[in-house]
Amino acid sequence: MMPIANGGRISLREVPQLPVERFREEIVAAVGRGGRLCAFFGRPAGDGTLLLALLSSGETSGLAAVSARVGDAYPALTPDCPQAHWFEREIHESCGVTPEGHPWLKPVRFPRGDVGTADFYRVEGPEIHEVAVGPVHAGIIEPGHFRFQCHGERVLHLEISLGYQHRGVERGLVGGPDRRTMPYLETLAGDTSIGHASAGALVIEALAGLPAPPRADALRGVALELERLANHTGDLGALAGDIGFLPTAAFCGRLRGDFLNLTATLCGSRFGRGLVRPGGVLFDLDPARADDMKARLADTLRDVTAATGLLWETATVLSRFEETGIVTPAACAELGLVGPPARACGLERDVRYEQPCGIYRFRQIPVSTWPTGDVLARANVRALEIQRSAEFVDALIGALPEGPLRAPTGALAPDSLAVALVEGWRGEICHAAVTDDRGRFAAYRIVDPSCHNWTALALAMRGQEISDFPLCNKSFNLSYCGHDL
Amino acid sequence: MSGYAGLLAALVLAPLLPGVINRTKSFFAGRRGPPLLQPYFDLAKLLRKGAVYSTTTTWLFRAGPVVGLAAMLVAAALAPFGGVSAPLAFAGDFLFFAGLLGVARFATMLAALDTGSSFEGMGASREAQFAALAEPAFLLGLTAVAWKTGGLSLSGMLGTTSFATWSGAAAPLALVCVSLLVVFLAENARIPVDDPNTHLELTMIHEVMVLDHGGPDLALIQYAAALKLWVLGSLVVGIALPVRSLAHGWAFAASVAGMLALCVVVGVVESCLARLRLTRVPQLLLGAGVLSLLALFIGLK
Numbered sequence: 001m002m003p004i005a006n007g008g009r010i011s012l013r014e015v016p017q018l019p020v021e022r023f024r025e026e027i028v029a030a031v032g033r034g035g036r037l038c039a040f041f042g043r044p045a046g047d048g049t050l051l052l053a054l055l056s057s058g059e060t061s062g063l064a065a066v067s068a069r070v071g072d073a074y075p076a077l078t079p080d081c082p083q084a085h086w087f088e089r090e091i092h093e094s095c096g097v098t099p100e101g102h103p104w105l106k107p108v109r110f111p112r113g114d115v116g117t118a119d120f121y122r123v124e125g126p127e128i129h130e131v132a133v134g135p136v137h138a139g140i141i142e143p144g145h146f147r148f149q150c151h152g153e154r155v156l157h158l159e160i161s162l163g164y165q166h167r168g169v170e171r172g173l174v175g176g177p178d179r180r181t182m183p184y185l186e187t188l189a190g191d192t193s194i195g196h197a198s199a200g201a202l203v204i205e206a207l208a209g210l211p212a213p214p215r216a217d218a219l220r221g222v223a224l225e226l227e228r229l230a231n232h233t234g235d236l237g238a239l240a241g242d243i244g245f246l247p248t249a250a251f252c253g254r255l256r257g258d259f260l261n262l263t264a265t266l267c268g269s270r271f272g273r274g275l276v277r278p279g280g281v282l283f284d285l286d287p288a289r290a291d292d293m294k295a296r297l298a299d300t301l302r303d304v305t306a307a308t309g310l311l312w313e314t315a316t317v318l319s320r321f322e323e324t325g326i327v328t329p330a331a332c333a334e335l336g337l338v339g340p341p342a343r344a345c346g347l348e349r350d351v352r353y354e355q356p357c358g359i360y361r362f363r364q365i366p367v368s369t370w371p372t373g374d375v376l377a378r379a380n381v382r383a384l385e386i387q388r389s390a391e392f393v394d395a396l397i398g399a400l401p402e403g404p405l406r407a408p409t410g411a412l413a414p415d416s417l418a419v420a421l422v423e424g425w426r427g428e429i430c431h432a433a434v435t436d437d438r439g440r441f442a443a444y445r446i447v448d449p450s451c452h453n454w455t456a457l458a459l460a461m462r463g464q465e466i467s468d469f470p471l472c473n474k475s476f477n478l479s480y481c482g483h484d485l
Numbered sequence: 486m487s488g489y490a491g492l493l494a495a496l497v498l499a500p501l502l503p504g505v506i507n508r509t510k511s512f513f514a515g516r517r518g519p520p521l522l523q524p525y526f527d528l529a530k531l532l533r534k535g536a537v538y539s540t541t542t543t544w545l546f547r548a549g550p551v552v553g554l555a556a557m558l559v560a561a562a563l564a565p566f567g568g569v570s571a572p573l574a575f576a577g578d579f580l581f582f583a584g585l586l587g588v589a590r591f592a593t594m595l596a597a598l599d600t601g602s603s604f605e606g607m608g609a610s611r612e613a614q615f616a617a618l619a620e621p622a623f624l625l626g627l628t629a630v631a632w633k634t635g636g637l638s639l640s641g642m643l644g645t646t647s648f649a650t651w652s653g654a655a656a657p658l659a660l661v662c663v664s665l666l667v668v669f670l671a672e673n674a675r676i677p678v679d680d681p682n683t684h685l686e687l688t689m690i691h692e693v694m695v696l697d698h699g700g701p702d703l704a705l706i707q708y709a710a711a712l713k714l715w716v717l718g719s720l721v722v723g724i725a726l727p728v729r730s731l732a733h734g735w736a737f738a739a740s741v742a743g744m745l746a747l748c749v750v751v752g753v754v755e756s757c758l759a760r761l762r763l764t765r766v767p768q769l770l771l772g773a774g775v776l777s778l779l780a781l782f783i784g785l786k
Binding site: 130131139242243245247314317319468470 | 765
């Protein structure tokens, strides 16, 4: 396998091309040693398909790339490496290659239309009933279909079918980078604009060989943590709302807005649109605004701490959160979960810590974990991260590195592979780009943390009450559009 | 003042109660909240709309709201208010009253099952389960009150509580009050049993059964729900307030104030408690049943 740094670039010729059996063995062995599949995709090569896998090793910082050329079919990795299951379904639907032995080869995004039209796993029996929810939901949320197999109130199995928002983002990025590239990335998951834009900018900078200046790295870090603060606060409020706990629900809704307004102070957009661009950032933070932000951050943090503190003090809340929607550490390792759901299983899985890039090389954030794997753990990880991120932002805006905001970007290296990992608020965001002989994107692959984590929601629901589904769902709060692309 | 004044108050003032609860919750959430009269505006709006009926439903679906409201109207005529007898009082009418609640529930559940929706089926199943546990608590509680007051009709039991009754039987009456308050919250689909504000079909109990109703049908359902809130609330207030010791006009005013205070209590409960997990609801209702039973035992002594 060929090592590649986070935010690094290698020539395509350097990526080892193995026979498919060796390719399979290498990946299974690496995952067995504690590694994880960050991205795994296929692209047409001659009359076959080139499979390319990016793994992060559990032992050292950095990633590894490996590839194999296959024909119409190859022995699936999934039976020996369950975390490949989503990627192999994606390869099957987008490249027409069959991973033989894959246990559930359903489309993930239905790019050929008829979204959601497929067989669902069924439990048979006289007292079994099926509940179908969505794709149109009662609240203002995104479309997705959930099919429950229930025995009374107990859920035996949940199958999640997505793809309703597939709009061809990855296809639209091919031929770039151009003026559309960054707006596409900023809107592919509207609540993660900074996360995806940062990953995209890192990829382009890696391909151009011109890193962003330190001040830009720092401002991206500020924006990324503000995005985390806003979303985690909103999530804790929404968790309270789902169980009808009024005070936290009411206050967190407003406080989320206060954090978004801090991002607006930084760049004029509450969601950070237009801030991150290849080579740096477009908006500077002068000392007067930095002081203003510091003061407002402290106020908002104090209110958030008080509002979320009510959750841990109220017995009826704890009884709803505790032992609801448990994901076991074994399932977490097997599925390769990322972000708060992984850290809620006690795993120290955080790109900022494991694969630091940008500002995180110089300033560390302690990894927040909780051991129990239930809704309470996922809520607690968010509450802890709110504290850590606020400390980080507070320290950073008081000590921004001097220097330019933006470095000039040049032409991209031809026939290269670049990869960037960013710890968005939902977890690890992976962007990988392959350039053609003219230095344009020949393929651009986006792995939102939701791609890894949707299956965990299905597992967490097994044996649970169906009435706890909204609460479990909110405790993961995964992206539909980030998954569907 | 005759019993018809109480009935009239129920018919006119019932929709005010959800308005008071919502305003209380808004206050605790730091919001201004909807106008107190919003439930009336909603009813007026719904009555002006048309209704949409699914082709898979039958007459049962249309009968649900009508039967539900009819049962509640009769129940309202049975419940005494302000220390005077109800227009329809007769010995043993509290059993008839419980039966009317059952009829309304049965009609709503049939209408829910008639839609064929899996959500509504789940809601009907939950409603049946929890009602089966709330009913014993309700009936045992009223039996205890009947024993203490010597009345066999709701009017005889509730219209007669005075300071003397309370000083003679404070313990059983207080236990029944708590028990009936829990039944009141459960029957009216309030937190901690159900969440009237949620949009999440999978977690609802009462709300999910009426998802397919719209327009005038929904208005009937909402009005019936407000009446139920009033009628069951008037039982709790009737036991808790020693209205017999007051002059008629004052008793009436005190009872109306008691109803509004009860709604504020509901608003406060909803502002500081989360909903129970569905599997815990039976424990709460059984607890209420045990309190009623205890009241009965203490009363028998």
